[in-house]
Amino acid sequence: MKLAPITFLLTLTLSPFIQATPAVEELFTQYRQKGIQEFSADLGKNLYFQEFKLAGTGEIRQCADCHTPDLRAQGQHAETGKIIEPLAPSINRQRLLDIKEINKWLKRNCKWTLGRECTAQEKGNLLTFIQTQ
Ligand code: HEC
Numbered sequence: 001m002k003l004a005p006i007t008f009l010l011t012l013t014l015s016p017f018i019q020a021t022p023a024v025e026e027l028f029t030q031y032r033q034k035g036i037q038e039f040s041a042d043l044g045k046n047l048y049f050q051e052f053k054l055a056g057t058g059e060i061r062q063c064a065d066c067h068t069p070d071l072r073a074q075g076q077h078a079e080t081g082k083i084i085e086p087l088a089p090s091i092n093r094q095r096l097l098d099i100k101e102i103n104k105w106l107k108r109n110c111k112w113t114l115g116r117e118c119t120a121q122e123k124g125n126l127l128t129f130i131q132t133q
Pocket residue numbers: 048062063064065066067077078079084085094095096097098101102105106109110112113114126130
């Protein structure tokens with residue numbers, strides 16, 4: 001537990017230097033053009049852990065179902081069982097590099113999880129949260 005204050009200080013010191021990838025930077029620009037002014041990692045985190053009740057079956061779904069509550073951990077697809085490499089860019093350097101890939105999966109995953117597509121605000125918040133992981 002002695003390490004906790006140091007970890008906290010390090011987090012405080014390093015967090016302003018988290019760099020958005022060019023792909024995420026470009027997506028933020030697109031979202032801003034739609035009138036979104038600020039992106040919140042906290043709101044993105046809330047959304048990531050929010051549980052959505054599926055109309056019809058009443059099944060509960062959240063992003064963590066496949067990507068796990070720890071974004072630095074390896075995930076597993078809730079339906080197919082397929083291994084999903086960690087979502088956190090700090091662990092997985094292949095993350096958040098390709099706009100098409102990000103758009104494709106955000107669209108598919110929001111539909112699966114929320115039962116609808118995410119708004120530009122929600123996507124901006126989610127990406128802001130994910131890139132800090
Ligand atoms: C049913 C399983 C599942 C759920 C639930 C899920 N995802 Fe995914 N996600 C995947 C798979 C599969 C991929 C593509 C394989 C990969 O990138 O490793 C992926 C890829 C992504 C990517 C692309 C990352 C990149 O670097 O291109 C993002 C971003 C993402 N998911 C975010 C989310 C968010 C946010 C949620 C909740 C709204 C969510 N996912 C819920 C399965 C899921």
